[in-house]
Amino acid sequence: MSCTVRIASPLHSYTAGASRLEGRGGTLAEVLGDLERRFPGIRFRMIDEQDRIRPHMRLFVNSQQARDLTAPVHGGDTVHVICALSGG
C-alpha cells in the first residue's frame, strides 16, 4: 500500500533533503519500517526504544493525530511527521 510521507525539516538530513517521500505499509509501524530500510537512523529520531512516539515528535495520518504505531494507513493517505521547532 503506497502513501505519501511528509518529513519535518529537522529530519531532512536523513533523506538527502527530500521533504516528501513515498512510503509503503498498512500501518504507521510498517511505513516507518519501510523508511528505516531506506534511510537508516530516521526511525530512531521519531520513535524511542519502547516503540513510543517521542514527545517532541507528532505523527499525523492525513489531519488526524496518531497516538501509536498501530494507526492504519491506507493507499493514498499522507503521513505527516511533525517536529517541535524551537526557532523564533
Add this chain to the structure above:
Amino acid sequence: MTLSASERARYQRHLSLAEIGAAGQEKLKSARVLIVGAGGLGSPAALYLAAAGCGTLGLVDFDRVEVSNLQRQVLFDTGALGQPKAEAGRARLAALNPEIRVVAHALELRAANVRAVLADYDLAIDGSDRLSTRYLVNDACVLLGRPLISAAIHRFEGQLMTYVPGRGPCYRCLFPQAADGVVANCAEAGVLGVLPGVLGTLQATEAIKLITGVGTPLAGRLLTYDALELRFQEFRVERRRDCAVCGDAPTITAPCDPQAPPRAPQDGVRRLTPRALHALLVPPGGAAPPLVDVRERWEYDTGHLRNAVNIPLGELPQRIAEIPRVSAPVFICRSGGRSMHACTLALAAGVASPANLEGGMLAWAADVDPAMPVA
C-alpha cells in the same frame, strides 16, 4: 476606553470595518499583550500590534541586537546594533505609534519571574527561540488563564497554534516534552529571513481576533507552513486529559525552570567538561581521543577543534562505521544536545565508551578558548 480624535484618524481603516469598528478599536486600546522574544517572530508581531493600536505592549528579551539578527528581525535597524533588544524595540514601537504604551522587559523569563511579568498582560505571544522558554510560558499561561499564541520556525518551515483557556489544547498537549539541543534553533540550522514575517504576522492576527472577538481562533488546530512549497496545512490537536499542566490531574502546578541536563540516557556515555577535554588534548602527541563534530558542515567550517572530523548528526547512522569501535570518541556539537544524541546512536552501534562534550562548542569558547568562533 474611548478613542481620541487623533486615534480615530489613525485607526480609520479599522473603524471602517464593521467587524471591528469603534468598539473593537477600544478593546484594542484596552488590551495588554506580552511578546516573549523580540526576534524574528516578535518583530512583525510587535510592529503590527503597535500599528493596530494595541494599548499596552510588553517586550521580553534579554539579548542585544547583533548584525546577524537584521536579516529577519525587522524591529531593528543597523543603528540599533549592540543595544538591548527590549529597549531598542520599545523605542521603535514608540516612534511607530506614540498613542500606545510599550514596556521593555530586558530580562530572562524564569520560574521566579514569569508569573509577575505575565500578570500585567491579557494574553501572550511566544516567539522565543528556546524550547525551555516555550514550556515555561505555556505553563504560566495555563496556570494564569491567559491565551497564548505560539509560533516557531526552522529553516523554511513554521508552526502556529493558539491556546485559549478552557477551549482547547495547550502547547504541552501537542508536544508533551522536548529538550533544548535535540532540535536545532535558527542559529544552528539557519532560517529564511522572510519566514518569521509570515508566522509573526499570523500571531498578530490571532491576537487582534482574540482581543476584538472576531473570527475563529486557531484553537485545537496546528497550522504548519512550508515556504518552499508555499503550503499551509492544518492538523487537529485535542486536549490531552493526561497533560501535565492542563490535564485532569496536572502534575505541574507552578512554573518551573528546566531541570539540569539529564544524566546520560544510557550507561556508557561519558560526560566531559571543556576543561576535561582540553586536558585530554594536551600535550600534543598524546593519546588524544578521536573527535567527531556532529554539527552541520557550515557550522563546522566556521570554527572547529583541531583534528575533529565532521559527520553531521543526520549522516551519522550511515557513516557510523567511520568511527573505530574501541576508540572512545568524543562527540561535539554547538551546545551539547545533538552530540548527546550522537553518543546514544554510537552506543547502539557498538562504539565503546563514547563521550559528550558538555555544553558543546559554546562552552568550549567560554571556558577554554574565547577566540574560537562558534556559528
